Amino acid sequence: VQLVESGGGLVQPGGSLRLSCAASGFTFRSYVMSWYRQAPGKERELVATITSVGGSTNYADSVKGRFTISRDNAKNTVYLQMNSLKPEDTAVYYCNGWGHWGQGTQVTVSS
Numbered sequence: 001v002q003l004v005e006s007g008g009g010l011v012q013p014g015g016s017l018r019l020s021c022a023a024s025g026f027t028f029r030s031y032v033m034s035w036y037r038q039a040p041g042k043e044r045e046l047v048a049t050i051t052s053v054g055g056s057t058n059y060a061d062s063v064k065g066r067f068t069i070s071r072d073n074a075k076n077t078v079y080l081q082m083n084s085l086k087p088e089d090t091a092v093y094y095c096n097g098w099g100h101w102g103q104g105t106q107v108t109v110s111s
Helices: none
Strands: 002-006 009-011 017-024 033-038 045-050 057-059 067-072 077-082 091-097 105-109
Touching: 002 091, 017 033, 017 091, 017 105, 033 067, 033 077, 045 067, 045 077, 057 067, 077 091
Parallel strands: 009 105
Antiparallel strands: 002 017, 017 077, 033 045, 033 091, 045 057, 067 077, 091 105
8 A cells, every 4th residue: 555645835825735655565545645734843744634435525624615635536636725824724734545655745824
């Protein structure tokens, strides 16, 4: 099983980023996929989740209305579109599926 995140970087407050997570080694379309994040000195927290087929989504209150999770089952990829970014969104973002984690991608929101 492999989960590979990409798309992180440095962005100014109010900016946008789109994270991607390419999955392999399991039946991607059958599993719930999630994005988590971990800021320095803090515990890892759930950001967003999307169900396998129906595409139902759930978000942490802190990102509702700003972040959108989506998936492309044909490409075995889950995305996180992040808009109106704030400095408090700075963290390492991790993809999770079938109990497995990616290596994370750093998102830094700073002027």
